[in-house]
Amino acid sequence: MTDKKKLGRNQKDSQDDMVNLVDNIDRDDDLKFNRRAFLKTAVGASVALGLATVPFSVRAMLGFAEDDFERTEITKMVNVPKGSSITFNYPTDKDPAILIHTKAGEWLAYNSACPHLMCPVFYEPEKEELVCPCHKGYFDLHSGQPMAGPPQRELPLIEIELDNGVVYAVGRKIRHG
Numbered sequence: 001m002t003d004k005k006k007l008g009r010n011q012k013d014s015q016d017d018m019v020n021l022v023d024n025i026d027r028d029d030d031l032k033f034n035r036r037a038f039l040k041t042a043v044g045a046s047v048a049l050g051l052a053t054v055p056f057s058v059r060a061m062l063g064f065a066e067d068d069f070e071r072t073e074i075t076k077m078v079n080v081p082k083g084s085s086i087t088f089n090y091p092t093d094k095d096p097a098i099l100i101h102t103k104a105g106e107w108l109a110y111n112s113a114c115p116h117l118m119c120p121v122f123y124e125p126e127k128e129e130l131v132c133p134c135h136k137g138y139f140d141l142h143s144g145q146p147m148a149g150p151p152q153r154e155l156p157l158i159e160i161e162l163d164n165g166v167v168y169a170v171g172r173k174i175r176h177g
């Protein structure tokens with residue numbers, strides 16, 4: 001009799017255990033499905049966002065941000081013979097810049113405040129390089145990238161146009177990061 005009672009009780013316990021087990025399995029499955037659904041939604045949202053911002057992303061991947069400014073006259077071409085430079089301000093009166101006419105005849109322009117401690121950068125025609133005299137910073141003439149000395153960032157490139165004997169500034173490219 002006692003054994004029967006025991007058996008009955010054991011059977012009930014087993015049934016309860018089974019119910020709990022099934023409950024837990026369902027809960028685990030729910031969690032898995034919820035996690036999967038969340039991940040799918042998150043990935044979908046990221047892809048949608050990514051597609052919506054492709055032009056920006058491509059520029060960001062390249063590390064460039066391009067400013068749009070008005071076309072601004074810098075000077076007449078005759079004022080800057082080969083192997084010389086002039087200073088101007090762009091895009092605002094507070095942004096010093098340098099326009100360079102290389103010995104080979106190329107036209108280049110950069111913001112000229114040294115990224116180290118803001119000293120003005122000069123064109124050195126003998127060596128065809130850009131120099132910051134304050135702490136001997138050197139920049140590549142064709143890219144504005146730092147070559148030697150303390151500067152860690154490049155000089156922002158000013159985009160120019162030559163039109164009818166006049167040099168215009170038309171934009172600026174800054175590499176971030």
Ligand code: FES
Pocket residue numbers: 114115116117118119132133134135136137149150151
């Ligand atoms: S300010 Fe240009 S190298 Fe220091």
